[in-house]
Amino acid sequence: MLHEIYEYTKDLTFADTRSPEYRLQGVILDISTFRLFQAVRSDKSEKKTNRPFIKNIIHHSGEWDIIVHDEFLISTVELPQGRYSTKKKAKTDIQKIITDIVDAREYQKPVGQDGMGEEITGSKLKLFDVMNALNYFKHKDTVRMVLKENGIKEEALFNRILMSFRHYIRNNIRGLPPDLHVLLSDLTIHQKGSVDGLVPYFLNHALEIFPHLEFMDDLKNTSDLSKPANWYMAARELNRKIIFHAGPTNSGKTYHALQRFKEAERALYCGPLRMLAQEVYKRTNEEGIECDLLTGEERLFVDPDENPANHLSCTVETASVYAHYDVAVIDEIQMIRDSQRGSAWTRVLLGLCANEIHVCGEASAIPIVRNITETTGDEFEIKEYGRLTKLEMSEKPVESFTNIQPGDCIVTFSKKDIYAVCQELEKIGKDAAVIYGGLPPATKRAQAEIFNDPDHSCKILVATDAIGMGLNLNIKRIVFYSVKKIDIAHQEDGSCLRRMANISTSQALQIAGRAGRFGTEYEDGEYTTFHADDYHKLKEILSKQVEPLLLAGLKPSADQVETFSYFMGNSSMKQVLEVFYNITTVDDTNYFLCEMSNFKALSSVIEDVEMTLRMKYFFCSAPVSIKDGAFISSIFLMYSRRCSKGIPTTFDFVCQRTGHPYKYPESLDEQMVLEQTYDALDLYLWLSYRFVDMFPDRLEVKLLRDELEPVILHGIRNLTKLFTSTDKTDKTDKKKSRK
Numbered sequence: 001m002l003h004e005i006y007e008y009t010k011d012l013t014f015a016d017t018r019s020p021e022y023r024l025q026g027v028i029l030d031i032s033t034f035r036l037f038q039a040v041r042s043d044k045s046e047k048k049t050n051r052p053f054i055k056n057i058i059h060h061s062g063e064w065d066i067i068v069h070d071e072f073l074i075s076t077v078e079l080p081q082g083r084y085s086t087k088k089k090a091k092t093d094i095q096k097i098i099t100d101i102v103d104a105r106e107y108q109k110p111v112g113q114d115g116m117g118e119e120i121t122g123s124k125l126k127l128f129d130v131m132n133a134l135n136y137f138k139h140k141d142t143v144r145m146v147l148k149e150n151g152i153k154e155e156a157l158f159n160r161i162l163m164s165f166r167h168y169i170r171n172n173i174r175g176l177p178p179d180l181h182v183l184l185s186d187l188t189i190h191q192k193g194s195v196d197g198l199v200p201y202f203l204n205h206a207l208e209i210f211p212h213l214e215f216m217d218d219l220k221n222t223s224d225l226s227k228p229a230n231w232y233m234a235a236r237e238l239n240r241k242i243i244f245h246a247g248p249t250n251s252g253k254t255y256h257a258l259q260r261f262k263e264a265e266r267a268l269y270c271g272p273l274r275m276l277a278q279e280v281y282k283r284t285n286e287e288g289i290e291c292d293l294l295t296g297e298e299r300l301f302v303d304p305d306e307n308p309a310n311h312l313s314c315t316v317e318t319a320s321v322y323a324h325y326d327v328a329v330i331d332e333i334q335m336i337r338d339s340q341r342g343s344a345w346t347r348v349l350l351g352l353c354a355n356e357i358h359v360c361g362e363a364s365a366i367p368i369v370r371n372i373t374e375t376t377g378d379e380f381e382i383k384e385y386g387r388l389t390k391l392e393m394s395e396k397p398v399e400s401f402t403n404i405q406p407g408d409c410i411v412t413f414s415k416k417d418i419y420a421v422c423q424e425l426e427k428i429g430k431d432a433a434v435i436y437g438g439l440p441p442a443t444k445r446a447q448a449e450i451f452n453d454p455d456h457s458c459k460i461l462v463a464t465d466a467i468g469m470g471l472n473l474n475i476k477r478i479v480f481y482s483v484k485k486i487d488i489a490h491q492e493d494g495s496c497l498r499r500m501a502n503i504s505t506s507q508a509l510q511i512a513g514r515a516g517r518f519g520t521e522y523e524d525g526e527y528t529t530f531h532a533d534d535y536h537k538l539k540e541i542l543s544k545q546v547e548p549l550l551l552a553g554l555k556p557s558a559d560q561v562e563t564f565s566y567f568m569g570n571s572s573m574k575q576v577l578e579v580f581y582n583i584t585t586v587d588d589t590n591y592f593l594c595e596m597s598n599f600k601a602l603s604s605v606i607e608d609v610e611m612t613l614r615m616k617y618f619f620c621s622a623p624v625s626i627k628d629g630a631f632i633s634s635i636f637l638m639y640s641r642r643c644s645k646g647i648p649t650t651f652d653f654v655c656q657r658t659g660h661p662y663k664y665p666e667s668l669d670e671q672m673v674l675e676q677t678y679d680a681l682d683l684y685l686w687l688s689y690r691f692v693d694m695f696p697d698r699l700e701v702k703l704l705r706d707e708l709e710p711v712i713l714h715g716i717r718n719l720t721k722l723f724t725s726t727d728k729t730d731k732t733d734k735k736k737s738r739k
């Protein structure tokens, strides 16, 4: 297997982030540890360096992650799904896994027995002899046999318990319980009895320090995720019909599903993004059909008394699996394979109580949806669509910003590139609208409207792949500024996982498909690359077939984690999840376990906050990403601390902590903080629906958020100025530090 990984990793290219002008070529020197790489600089100096790149290689859900030292970026290798599953090993070794992960509890010595044993027997124990007896105990076959029968099978586990047992006896030689004192004095002073008599004491000690040993079967049963279809009994009682609307981008999949949504008496739309849920909400109401909106942060009712309308547009995560609908739409179903959010699509696919479920997405997701419907017994039908408008690759790459034309959307995969592109465009007097993931939905919408407005002078869009799903924009041509995507994830151990990989065929198709949308100004779309050397790479990426999706994401529910944690004794959320993930049983012909890396990172932030595990689970499910910055992490911690102590977080407190009144940003850093402030206000709203008393000022905070949106938009419209002022400050700082 090592050789296979070697084959996939040997040609990776790395970038030294401290000096990005250099490219480094990595060569694995020692494939048994993967720790040593040789890097050759491909700049003019051609110097060699032997700095080790790799901290660790871990694998999960059938893929390998290569964790590098912080200063490097690295490509991720996508090995074929499911080939390197760890599950088999985990299943056979539950006890070892738990014991490796869980810390032993401190043994609580029974009180008030000091000296009683000596009084009864009239003799003092000699430490040396007692330790010898324990050595004999350690090596005696019958002892080991009885312990195995009692569940202590693992050598490592036995040794850890023995170490603690010895430690306890050594430190309490004068104060052991009388019966144990009698037994040890018989063994060591009177040379009678057998060390086998120590077994019950040893077992008691084991259960004290590893309480989970008593519940091995329960742990195994509660971590069993092998039949997720059975979690949703209400849905199983219905005769559901699943209609899969399959086709390329811009083929009218969502349009047709929404036709049924609108016709139905009671209907639900589940979208992948807040923006899309809002768009459906808006359009449905505009057509005279009353429709409510539900997202994690927002609940809008058409009825002023908040009686629910018959139509609801929501984000996938917020959809109810209890309410009954005639028709439900699940959009962008290919997201079911997403390593972080996939489980949300699996949940609605398995659990929605609707007679007719319209599933829209790439044809590549047909196999997994079909397979899942076989396990649920639902009826399954496919409707296929062709693209409504023409979409072609341009004959050549763009190469120069002067060749950028009205209707172009330049797609980058990093904010850094967004700034760089905007600056270049400004130099030649071209105004651009900007959209990236971290922006508030309203800001994204405002930017999209500016770009879509035929009367506005801004005719160019610079965006990250945040525009990749479902949006209808007036794009004539998509220009890929790069075909590699950098992804930075923070691991629970605090290390940084940096990945740089070619975008997948599916991603490239989704993005390219934004050009030439039906019903927009430019019906015939084009796509190309900016850089000449990416042109053929993109061609190659798009020439590949999208691999069929065979696995759907799965995640344990709060109930499952809570029950599981009960059997784990006083373990931390991190340990509970780690053990759960290692011993869980999943039907790996249809499912994989989602990563929950953000969840775990959030749980590390609030590890020391005292709250019930269920509360922690809820907090950690919050849609905030702490990789976005320290400010949002500290707010997250502050909200959770106050909530755990029962202190309400008020509007005034939020104003004070978020620096209200908000000022227009003067640098990129200030812009970033404003974006994180927006996330902090969003988080407040999200929490306010669950902990009403602890976050009581929802309406006021919502107004605060509305106030912040134009401030962020102002920053975005002046991005180049911010970039220039940040650049100047950096240079002045550098000059000062040189002096």
Ligand SMILES: Nc1ncnc2c1ncn2[C@@H]1O[C@H](COP(=O)(O)OP(=O)(O)OP(=O)(O)O)[C@@H](O)[C@H]1O
Binding pocket: 247, 248, 249, 250, 251, 252, 253, 254, 255, 256, 360, 388, 469, 470, 471, 472, 513, 517, 518, 519
């Ligand atoms: N039959 C139709 N009549 C009128 N408008 C249509 C029709 N089909 C699609 N459209 C419009 O064309 C645009 C693209 O359709 P839609 O969003 O449904 O495509 P899609 O296949 O879901 O694309 P994506 O994969 O990007 O989500 C939308 O603005 C939609 O309203």
Ligand SMILES: [Mg+2]
Binding pocket: 253, 254, 255, 331, 332, 360, 470
């Ligand atoms: Mg769609």
